[in-house]
Amino acid sequence: MVPPGTPRYLKRTVDAPTPSQVRRPLVTVTPQGLFCEPGGFHIDPWRPVERAVITHAHADHARPGSQRYLGTRTGEALLRRRLGADAVIDSLEQGERRTLGDVTVSLHPAGHVLGSAQVRIEHRGEVWVVSGDYKRAPDPTCAPFEPVRCHTFITEATFGLPIYRWEAPRAVAEDLVRWWDANRARGRSAVLFCYALGKAQRVLAELARLTDRTVFVHGAVHALVEVYRDAGVAMLPTRLVSDVEKGTSFAGALVLAPPSAGGSTWMRRFGEAETGFASGWMRVRGNRRRRGFDRGFVLSDHADWADLLRTVEETGAEQVLTTHGHAEPLARYLRERGLDAAPLATPFEGEAED
């Protein structure tokens, strides 16, 4: 007997199966990562595999070493940077269908970063969607998330707790400008930490609606800003910090840098600077304080609690599998609302970057 409260998903092999339930799951977890057996491919694998379908170019999703990759056309340049010149990369337009093994695969906008996608897999009439990372809030740097109807939805749950609720990005951008101005008035520089791929460009694009001032950027940010500019994303003008003549004052400047630059000698050139961090994690005060930032700006590239729930509903999925972050509470909450939901066992990951 299975204990009461066990999700139906796990009971499958125990309950008398109906014909449709006899089917094996389309996607399972293997030591290499999410695996679609009938399609013969992995999704965002952790280790090198034969064929990898990639949702987006963040380092924890796009790892080098696999034999062949499949991603979106809009994300190809970013993927190429991550995987190297020799990687074999095929690209699909958003929505374009491709047959892999016994399944049909297509990629659909996830709204996370430039070129990010959900993976739709169809096999003999059954549809699974792997969300990858996604958000529903507006973002001028990438195509908005499109809900895709499916039977099983594998959703990320990075911010799967009801305390996570995002303000309108416009309001956050206004707050950022106020912070920048306050530091300008005092002749200080303002160093905003944010992830170099996605968040930095989103900040530059949001701010472009409010000002036309030039922003200084760290080298890691600079390279990716160029890729976004090539893709036609409108952003504030930027200048590479290392291009500035030695001894020049950064008083009044806004500087974008990856969090790894914090506390490094690279920071010294800014003299008396205030620091900020743009991330969904900044919603909780303790997160900001323990990392020692002066200011936290709550700007996330993931879905907040309400948007996770809304998205699950919009997919019409009968079965929901949760992964990353707060997978367990999100699954339990969905179960209590009558859905067939369970966390997907994936190996340990630290606090997701955002």
Add this chain to the structure above:
Amino acid sequence: MRRLADLYDALDQTTSTNAKVEALTRYFQQAPPEDAAWALYFLTGQKLKRLLTTKLLVGWTQELTGIPDWLFAEVYASVGDLAEVIALLLDTLERPSEPEELPLSVWLEQRLLPLRTKPPTEQREQVVSWWRAMPRREVFLLDKMLTGELRVGVSSTLVVRALAKVLELPASDVAHRLMGTWTPSRAFFERLVSKDGADVDRSRPYPFYLASPLEQPPASLGAPRDWLVEWKWDGIRGQLIHRQGDTFLWSRGEELITDRFPEITAAASTLPEGTVLDGEVLAYEDGKPLPFARLQRRIGRQKLTPKVLAEAPAAFIVYDLLELGGVDQRALPLRERRAKLEALLEDHPRFPISPAVEAAGWEALASTRDESRERNVEGFMLKRWDSTYQTGRKRGDWWKWKVDPFTVDAVLLYAQPGHGRRSSLYTDYTFAVWRGDDLLPVTKAYSGLTDEEIGRLDRWIRAHTREKFGPVRSVEPEQVFELHFEAIQPSPRHKSGLALRFPRIARWRTDKQPRDADTLDSLEELLHDSA
């Protein structure tokens, strides 16, 4: 309330000390005295007696948001601060675009304090209506006040510095005016900021002068003859005040403990009018201090029966003279204060003066210091004979030269998230030693690791969790830590039968295997040695 919220944000949004002092100064210059008094009350770490149980607040929040118990617990474990959890969850409520604004003193005196005596239904109605009308950051502050937990992340030194700037007074004067108990009111604040401020409450203690740990070799302090060397007694640092026929005994935590030590209070009535002494409350018998554990047992008792008093008789060992004949003595050099103290207490055998330890030189002192444990003391205090009695922890003139701590190598067994700043990290650790083939938990320890080590250990804990019990995780018994502690005592409440005093992490022994950790037997030996 908005002004307090602005101040809170300003303090919270900077890591710069100067910016904090600036924000405080601005606040005290602008706030009306009746509000400033309340802000000062919270800023100096004072707390309201709890107005409502947290259980009620949690229940109302769940009713308003439909969050089930288990999810609330999950959220709390992730945030670690109840007021913040409530404020974040209630963020989904519709709020008026122009929130109502009331002065802080009105909030406290007309709304919050009367709440305590109201029936629960009325309490609910009121609190919920406030929640619905306030911006999130004010809901957070309100919840903190309701639960009596409003602490502002700023040291009282900074508050004193800012006030001194506003009042154009020396910081030590301001610190003194803020000592003792006071009621936050317009009258109090006006008296505080008045130029003379002479209206001294007779119970008001002086700020304690605190010693700094000696980290350099004692020889670097110069000639031993310039220093008074005393044993570092292991009791409760206290200040004994006898003014206008009344006696007050304050602990270093500015808690009035007069009633806890009737024998000391009674003896003090024989002191001359206008006397203030700095000293140590000790369990003391036959001219010798008893282990701290004896005093601790007494502190834990609600009723001071004759039996309790007989088991742990208390004495006040005197260090210093702060006031004589109603006159402040703190500006005199220690040499003169000590001479006056000896003259004063000559006929008061109930108040032994902490004796000077005589020795030929620093080396001889170092070997005498090794007797500390047998004498139930923690090492030496070194006080410069020329020193005035200063305020707070000022380096240079007073040092504590403590005996080396005990050490034990123990294995990490459980971890749970910390609070506040560390709420999203596993920083609360339980350590075990071997009893045969089993690991037996012996102590918890929180501090001692660097931020970098805390981060690394946090990741390790998450990746090596065996089981979860609510917020607590049991981990693979692989990591060995060297713990330091000050004393060991028997404890029937612990499974191991013993308790460590002031345990902290000295080093992460990545060079050691779990098998190399200490055994319960070795700890029990320490226990017998120190008993």
